[in-house]
Amino acid sequence: MTPNLYLWLIPVLPLVGAAINGLFGKRFSRQTVSAIALGFSGAALVMALWIAAQFASLTLPHVELLASWIRAGDFQVDFAFYLDQLSLVMLLVVTGVGFLIHIYSVGYMWGEGGFYRFFSYLNLFMFFMLTLVLASNYLLMFIGWEGVGLASYLLIGFWFTKDSAASAGKKAFIVNRIGDFGFLIALFLMIKHFGSLNFEQVFQSVPRMAATGSEELLTSIGLLLMVGAAGKSAQLPLYVWLPDAMEGPTPVSALIHAATMVTAGVYMVARSHVIFDHAPQALTVVAIVGTLTALFAATIGVCQTDIKKVLAYSTISQLGYMFMACGVAAYSAGIFHLMTHAFFKGLLFLAAGSVIHAVGGEQDMRRMGGLRHHIPWTFWTMTAATFAIAGFPPLAGFFSKDAILWQAYSSPYGSWIYWLIGVFTAFLTSFYMFRLWFMTFFGEYRGEAAAGHSDEHLHLTGGSQAGAPAPHGHGHGGIHESPKIMLLPLVILAVLSFCGGWVGSERFDKFLSPSLHAGVTAYSQDETAATRPAPEAREHGASEGLLTSISILAALSGLFFAWLLYQRRPQLPQEIAHALGGFYEAVVHKYYVDEIYAAVFVKPLIDGSTRVLWHGIDRDVIDATLDNGAEGAREVSDAMRHMQSGNLRSYAGWIAAGAAVVIAYMIWTGTR
């Protein structure tokens, strides 16, 4: 017998915290609000650790039924939670990184208005994210999926008095809707053809469907799921919302738009790997989308000057890597990168928040510089994260990125093109990250003088501007290190970024294999089994070492070029920009994607809605029908009311005339 793990408590705990803070938080002191928020998200973390501790003794997958939800004939959906290796990894990442970012937020948001609101939203996000991760069927997963979108919308628009923040929240929500539409259609297809949304039943029926030759169906389900994943995980062509989402407070960018929510798409694809395994064309699309996104976003990241925007494009690029891994059926490599990415990208955002806080709300890297002496803790933790994301051994990013690149090359679905683009992207990643590192921490401070800065800082904390809040009782003069409560998560994440990869992709793969290779045995009975070598067949033993050295070389050359351009010869970037001319302009303007979308989709939609739907249909048909009808009734009544004169004899006349008409009619019909 498997013990009852009370899995439902894990998501519900943060929900309770969100409810308490959301309903009563206004009257609580800041200390109480943070104690509640930290307490409930910490409790979820403790439960996750408790489950991890007894994980070895469980029979997997462990499904717990809480209540039945929908019953319609044979179709049934339950509130049920599903624990296996994959969801355990996600559970630990979400609760662990989430809790650290909660701690950090206490320091970061201390001086802001709406403190309780922020933590209520943050806990709400945890609830939905944990529901997403622990759901045992696609519909419950979809609830979490939509819920994290809602929390993301609320938190991006946290400073809702700022126009740009409000519209960024709207943009994120609407772009996500497009992806969710695909996800929803995929669910409908599953209901129609599998009669169920439970993971186990769907995955059992997939090989049967594949055997009966409905590969097109599986391909379309896979593609629609990928549309959903592309929306949530900011892949081409739906990535445009993520850079704008940086309008939210920095801890939100770290938690939702780097570490957890945006990786939901990767999790969903990995979870649905049975479907993708039987739909090779869909898998190819996933790989191509991931690879192109990785390259595309990395090139934009090179030219950004806003520290958070660089990290945003970097996140898109790293998510592209994860999809590349999923697209070559190396799901464990994708999840491995998801985990390490959660560590180092969460850390990068938190450290960036600390930097922004230190320089008084400035986000433009051109006005930073030389900060390493002023904020040593931030500098060293950020250094760890930068080296980790750039892929230097023995830090976490090296292991996961190397696993992805190796799989992209050697997997039966892989190709050297993926690998080549991946390595080039790794070089770009290293380059833009070290560019950020050099511009922020080295050279001379290029911001305003410290005296002017303190005034600005006061001003910023007075209004609810994006950027630096004033921590409790902290001095405002000059560039200063963040309070300890913000540094603690930085240090923990730095340690994780450093050692997180030591588990090794092989061991990680073996751990995850029960949940990620479940469909492969069924697959190998197909006629295509001959074309698919066993995963263990590593005949390229020597080339793996070669490829690893090339990717290390890519990381090193990224470091070298960044040093050359932004440390050694700072005027060189200008010259290169001039030399590149139009191409540079395009990259700086993010390839004009936002402008193209605005011209192709947004403007026609708004014009069409205004002219046809609003003016044409709503105003001229619906409103006009009602208004004219009412006006007509009024005019007729106006004429008719003169009949009621109060004169008795005129009434009698009307009666007599009416009676005469009736009699005439009866005579007429009678004689006819």
Next chain:
Amino acid sequence: MVPLSYYLVLSGILFACGVTGFLIKRNIITVFMSIELMLNGVNLSFVAFAAQWHALSGQVFVFFVMVVAAAESAVGLAIIIAVYRTRETLNVDRVNLLKL
């Protein structure tokens, strides 16, 4: 035997007199009497048909009409007295407050 049509023509004349009086007279009492005239015009056609077809129901109807007319004139005369006491007139054209 007097033919049925004679009774019906007389009944029509009585009813038309009642209608005309109702429409053109201004005195409430006269109007009231015109109503009675119309009722009795109808009564006449009832009994004429009853006699023609040897059907009693027509005569029963006439009794009903008479009973209702008696009750109506009792109520109507009471109203007329009330109107006269308040308005000091019996001219229907001046009793015209009930209007839009």
